[in-house]
Amino acid sequence: MERIPIIKMGPFLLVTIQVDMHDRLVMALQEDLTEMVSSNGARGVLINISSLDMVDSYIGRMLGGIASITSLMDAYTVVVGMQPAVAITMVELGISLQGVMTALNVEKGMDLLRSKLKLAPEQDHEIDREE
């Protein structure tokens, strides 16, 4: 069965959804992600849904659910890159993801997670090379 890959990056877990979500896929994602958070002791989870252009009520609720679950496990969760059409649909469906952080893109999402964990902002690589 196909699965959505979860990438570990330092204290963070990165999930990028690039395929059309269906009910079983999102359930598998929820299981994998909670498992990973617990086994890696991840402090932040970033879910990138910028390629997702359609949601139904179930997927919308599950996304909110995943974010709430990982927050419960002491990992800050940020959902990034939601498309306008998806945002409108979610609001119309009455899913406002209360208590879940959101950001415009992956970059801003990472900054947000870093500031929440009080980590130093990522160094600019070019400056590193100059030194």
Added chain:
Amino acid sequence: MAKVNTIRLMAEKKDELLQQWIELHLASLSLRKDIIGNENLYRQSRDFIDAFVQAAEGADFEDINRVEWTTVRKILAEISTNRSRQGYSPSETASYVFTLKEAIIRLLQKEYGVQPDVLIQETLTISKILDKLGLLTFETYSKAREEVIYRQQQEMLELSTPVIQLWDGILALPLIGTLDSGRTQVVMENLLRGILSTNSDVAILDISGVPTVDTLVAQHIIKTVSAARLMGAECIISGIRPEIAQTIVQLGVDLSMVKTRATLAGALKLALDMRKLTIVQIGKA
């Protein structure tokens, strides 16, 4: 047969009829003789009579919706649509067909003046069909008008919801006029698209120009704010006038999860704070 008489007469005396018709028609137009060139009108009318005679020969006289009348209907529709766009009054447009009726009846009178029975019969038949065509002109005229109104409405929708970039990462959306669900939809879509294209973190919704805020409008605003938040942008509502603040509280609308400011200046200041920016005075003004 009765109908054949009139049609034959129309075909035979086409030039005379045309002359008379155009004279009558021009007399009925009070101001706009200049807009349609005489030549144009002449050609159009000749086409119309030709099509009319042709259709009437082959078809049922009663029903103008039949295939045989397609050309006639098309010519009339074209004329009324054009006239509606050029700003003719409805009666000026309808008089095109009605003056033809007058011209035909005059022709009939000249021909059958001595046979009142035939004259009445012919007049009745031709009146019926031309009245139907007259109504058709009127319908097309109002349809064309409605299209114009609809287009203007769409343009106003577009015009009234500009998304302005105030600062790097700060958008403003001044709302003017009554908010209904159709407009809110456009506002929401424009705002979200603007957030995406300019990569903005903060959006200011200014409602100084919204005359009244009721529960429905408040709900629309809350929806817009929630949608922007889902995308990762914060919304600030500004321009809340005293009477609107009173109404919102009296209606029991909960705006506590939305940041609000009284003026656009206040909202801009808050937005700059949120982006950790500040404005400093660098000298004496």
